[in-house]
Amino acid sequence: MTDMLKISLPDGSVREMPAGSTPADVAAAIGPGLAKAALAARVDGELRDLARPFEGDAELALVTSRDEGDALELARHDYAHVLAEAVQALWPDTQITFGPATEDGFYYDFAPGERGPFGEEDLPVIEAKMREIVAADKPLVREVWTRDQLIAWFEQQGERFKAEWAAELPEDEELTVYRSGDWLDMCRGPHLPSTGKLDPQAFKLTRVAGAYWRGDQKNAMLSRIYGTGWLNKKQLDAHLLRLEEAAKRDHRKLGQEMDLFHLQSEAHGSVFWHPRGYVIWRELEAYMRRAIDGGGYQEVKTPQVMDARQWEQSGHWGKYRENMFVIPDEVPNVDDEGPIVSDAAEWMALKPMNCPAHILIFKQGIKSYRDLPLRLYENGCCHRNEPNGALHGLMRVRQFTQDDAHIFCREDQIVDEVRAFCALADRIYRDFGFRYEIKLALRPEVRFGSEEVWDLAEAELREAVVAAGLATAEYGWEELPGEGAFYAPKLEWHLTDAIGRTWQVGTIQSDRVLPERLDATYIGEDGERHRPIMLHRAIFGSYERFIGILVEHYAGKLPLWLAPVQAVVATIVSDADGYASDVTARLKAAGIRAEPDLRNEKINYKVREHSVGKVPHLLVVGKREAEEGTVALRTLGEQQQRVLALDEAIALLKAEALPPDLR
Ligand SMILES: [Zn+2]
Ligand SMILES: [Zn+2]
Secondary structure: OOOEEEEEOOOOOEEEEEOOOOHHHHHHHHOHHHHHHOOEEEEOOEEEOOOOOOOOOEEEEEEOOOOHHHHHHHHHHHHHHHHHHHHHHHOOOOEEOOOOEOOOEEEEEEEOOOOOOOOHHHHHHHHHHHHHHHHOOOEEEEEEEOHHHHHHHHHHOOOHHHHHHHHOOOOOOOEEEEEEOOEEEEOOOOOOOEHHHOOOOOEEEEEEEEEEHHHOOOOOEEEEEEEEEOOOHHHHHHHHHHHHHHHHHOHHHHHHHOOOEEOOHHHOOOOEEOHHHHHHHHHHHHHHHHHHHHOOOEEOOOOOEEEHHHHHHHOHHHHHHHHOOEEEOOOOOOOOOOOOOOOOOOEEEEOOOOHHHHHHHHOOOOOEHHHOOEEEEEEEEEEOOOOHHHOEOOOEOOEEEEEEEEEEEOHHHHHHHHHHHHHHHHHHHHHOOOEEEEEEEOOOOOOOOOHHHHHHHHHHHHHHHHHOOOOOHHHOOEEEOOOOOOOOOEEEEEEEOOOOOEEEEEEEEEEOOHHHHOOOOEEOOOOOEEOOEEEEEEEEEEHHHHHHHHHHHOOOOOOOOOOOOOEEEEEOOHHHHHHHHHHHHHHHHOOOOEEEEOOOOOHHHHHHHHHHOOOOEEEEEOHHHHHHOEEEEEEOOOOOEEEEEHHHHHHHHHHHOOOHHHO
16 A cells, blocks of 8 residues: 555656645646646546645646647636626625637626616726735636535525536536635536646627527527736737737628628528629639539539439438428418418428439439549539528528539449549639648447548548648648547538638548439449449538638739739719720720729729729829820729720730639
8 A cells, every 4th residue: 555646647657646635746846837837637537726636646747838738728717707797796795697718708697786787888997806815826716515505505696507507407416616715616627736737818898789598589688798808918919910900801891881782681591692692602602613524514504493302312311401401392372361381282392402412313224334533513502591590691501502412332432533623622722822631530439330441541542642642730630539420420621711721621531322312323344343433522512611712812802813903993084085985995895894983083082992992903084194095093902093095904904803713
């Protein structure tokens, strides 16, 4: 029997520590520098408080601010507590509820007392109080309480919400609270050792919103205070700058200024494309058609509405029905007062995916091994019944059009097909000015199929990326355990935009399940029937979202070939109207999307307006230009204007307007 614990450290060394020791003791034993830098600990992989004693021999990794993921999570959790403590110090009749860490900070939901809901004007006062609490460097102490102790405490404090919550927990459960002086909150933890570990200049309260208790609108309305929290001021400043930049680039704002599209509640989540926005769409469609024609695909078009039987067979009816728009296959009776939809109606559904319909095309006629690979492409318009709260501009919609293709192939063709897809995706993303990273999402916990099939499917995708030379750090190559689809692993392409945000757009997955369910076969070299493998793949993802990403990436200043209006011919004086119309006609004849602006407005006014509309080129003409057959070319984002002969200007624009794949 020994009272010494064996604590193994990441470098492989083992320290003997007396029973009752904590990770903080180990840090102190290693050295004063580490004792100061340590924020928390991973004990046998679990994130824990520094001061929580070991329960036996353990593997220990100390967490410092260099372990950014863990350290940020802890700091944000602490900020939420400090926020709650500050609010109760300022308004003691406020009741606390819950406050988690978020992607860039934290929030806390309060039930305000007498004073009523919080407003933006309260935030500076609360921030100041939070800074006092941080400066006081109060230890955050973990205590284990029984449920009844906790209920009694919250009732005594007048914390109705917390008491209600605690009362619903299992009776014999040991609960933890974190104490900061006299103030405490029920919490699973872990936390930083003290409030002083937070940087008082690294957080900012950002906004206030209403939120229902337990997210249910039948319950009391609470006041939610949001903040963003970081490890140091530099991180906070960088984040605030990114937010500012992102707001300027917001595709909903630019979409309005550039007159591209609108959304309205009568068609929630479906886009009204205006003429200018649809120009971008048409250019993308034309570009993609050239790419798939060159890539050996064949374009198809499949029905928007299919019978419920079809969806039942594909498995969508069982697994996906709550996301589908279901409609009766019968003209509703509008003549009498009876129910519009009768029980006898056969159900149909708008397609949420194109895959089953492509299999139905594959199944027409007998396919032989010589017909494979068969690559079917569709600009496939799909509908998914997303909850209202999840919708966001063009980024998350209910009606969208995928650049969707399915490659039916033999086992021995998969690696070549995936490799060819990698090359196609690479060319396309480069054409649009994106860098990207590739990830392999591996088998999830809940899945169809045997381990052997998963081993094989994962190995094929991995092999193809290696063969394409993309499995390198430069392409952010990474395998993501547990993130594959339930029927197949998938490769994901994550684009990095101009301000460093990432967007997952492209994907390819190898699927052996759907061909089985829908009984797709081909005749092999051996004369027997075999199942084809189905590769689901997309590069834009959806046209809607890809346009949203492009608008934000370019901050509206799209490359000339995508710009809805490529040039405006603006007059300085009405004397030049005739010449301006001629110039416009010449540009149009050269294939440039040009418009005249003959309005009787000051030229500076016209320049400003077209700059807000992100028109790339302005051709300014006055009396002198009309006489000399020239134009003054002003390019968006440039200070200087250049006077050019009209022919020269047209040649310049024509060359620049050429899509990248046609250069
Ligand atoms: Zn907590
Ligand atoms: Zn598919």
